[in-house]
Amino acid sequence: MFADRILSGMRPTGSLHLGHYHGVLKNWITMQHEYECLFFVADWHALTTHYDAPEIIEQSVWDMVIDWLASGVDPARATLFIQSKVPEHAELHLLLSMITPLGWLERVPTYKDQQEKLTSKDLTTYGFLGYPLLMSADILAYRSTLVPVGEDQIPHLEFTREIARRFNHMYGREPGFADKAEAAVKKLGSKKARLYKELRNRFQEQGDDEALESAKALLDEQQSLNLGDRERLFGYLEGGGKMILSEPQAMLTVASKMPGLDGQKMSKSYNNTIALREDEASVAKKIRTMPTDPARIRRTDPGDPAKCPVWALHQVYSSEQIKQSVVQGCTSAGIGCIECKQPVIDAVLSEQRPMRERAQLYLDDPALVRNIIADGNEKARKLAGETMRDVREAMGLSYA
Numbered sequence: 001m002f003a004d005r006i007l008s009g010m011r012p013t014g015s016l017h018l019g020h021y022h023g024v025l026k027n028w029i030t031m032q033h034e035y036e037c038l039f040f041v042a043d044w045h046a047l048t049t050h051y052d053a054p055e056i057i058e059q060s061v062w063d064m065v066i067d068w069l070a071s072g073v074d075p076a077r078a079t080l081f082i083q084s085k086v087p088e089h090a091e092l093h094l095l096l097s098m099i100t101p102l103g104w105l106e107r108v109p110t111y112k113d114q115q116e117k118l119t120s121k122d123l124t125t126y127g128f129l130g131y132p133l134l135m136s137a138d139i140l141a142y143r144s145t146l147v148p149v150g151e152d153q154i155p156h157l158e159f160t161r162e163i164a165r166r167f168n169h170m171y172g173r174e175p176g177f178a179d180k181a182e183a184a185v186k187k188l189g190s191k192k193a194r195l196y197k198e199l200r201n202r203f204q205e206q207g208d209d210e211a212l213e214s215a216k217a218l219l220d221e222q223q224s225l226n227l228g229d230r231e232r233l234f235g236y237l238e239g240g241g242k243m244i245l246s247e248p249q250a251m252l253t254v255a256s257k258m259p260g261l262d263g264q265k266m267s268k269s270y271n272n273t274i275a276l277r278e279d280e281a282s283v284a285k286k287i288r289t290m291p292t293d294p295a296r297i298r299r300t301d302p303g304d305p306a307k308c309p310v311w312a313l314h315q316v317y318s319s320e321q322i323k324q325s326v327v328q329g330c331t332s333a334g335i336g337c338i339e340c341k342q343p344v345i346d347a348v349l350s351e352q353r354p355m356r357e358r359a360q361l362y363l364d365d366p367a368l369v370r371n372i373i374a375d376g377n378e379k380a381r382k383l384a385g386e387t388m389r390d391v392r393e394a395m396g397l398s399y400a
């Protein structure tokens, strides 16, 4: 139905806040209408850094899933699941580890960075070093074609592509590949076979990327091809051998600039967050007590919105008209800060209202959430199982 399959994961780190909503979840909600989407709770990933706090995982998982649903992630459109309930991720991680050069892992920039940053933890573990490979396994298990990532995760995607390429190169070579590929071309029927060959030539002889994309699209449409032939034809386009694992593309998402209560980026570690489903009185209080332009000591002192964290929230929540009256009122001391904050309070509360309502449904009946996840786990296992069958076979493990 959709040409692209998107996979994205989030670590369960407790209740989500509005920074997650504006930075990630809104994007998921848009994507679920445009792509086949798989969204998962990366609980094993959480253990790579929080292995010493297993007691917080379970609650964080359910809180987070409820936050997803509350935001509008729709289980009828997207598959929602938990990583550790799909053991295929672990199996693929293990099998890929056999061919992963240590140097590739050591060179992933987050490895040294995080070790230096999180000094309170001992991160000289095997699990932490292998974290990018676990992420690769997550992605490759579903033959995901697009992965939304922030700038910082681009190296992980590049690493994943290299692993897929290495795997295909090592295991995609079968005796008589070219003959088998030619036989598969014939099965396309004469018209499509001619088109396939023409596009393949254009790509191989002139490096025409558009021809490559058209040829892939042509193959995507062929429902009747068996899996082996499909992989051969994909692999034959680019040379080499069968394409058992597909290389995902990064879909760069702009980092959220969602400001927190103090003007810095909203983040749990800065203690400046508003939770997604925070109760109304607490939201109002937090915003009412936000710091403002320090030059506005008295109501009669004019201020400068550029020096005020409340202004940063107006940028996210207010209409042009309100923003104009804030600039006008602030710089002329025409309005007080409490007055200025009210539209922000109103906007945040009205953004959260439907979320709180949706969440209530799930809080009242936790079995709903369990069922959504159980369904998702099952769907995910089925998809990952298809990939694993090919991977096991390629690695000589398909005996009974």
Ligand code: TRP
Pocket (backbone or CB within 6 Å): 007, 008, 009, 010, 011, 042, 045, 134, 135, 138, 139, 147, 148, 153
């Ligand atoms: N790396 C992401 C994080 O730490 C989560 C993640 C794990 C992920 N596996 C993924 C994201 C696969 C996208 C695709 O937050």
Ligand code: SF4
Pocket (backbone or CB within 6 Å): 292, 293, 296, 303, 304, 305, 308, 309, 310, 311, 326, 329, 330, 331, 335, 336, 337, 338, 340, 341
């Ligand atoms: Fe900030 Fe508004 Fe007060 Fe100006 S009036 S300092 S923008 S809260």
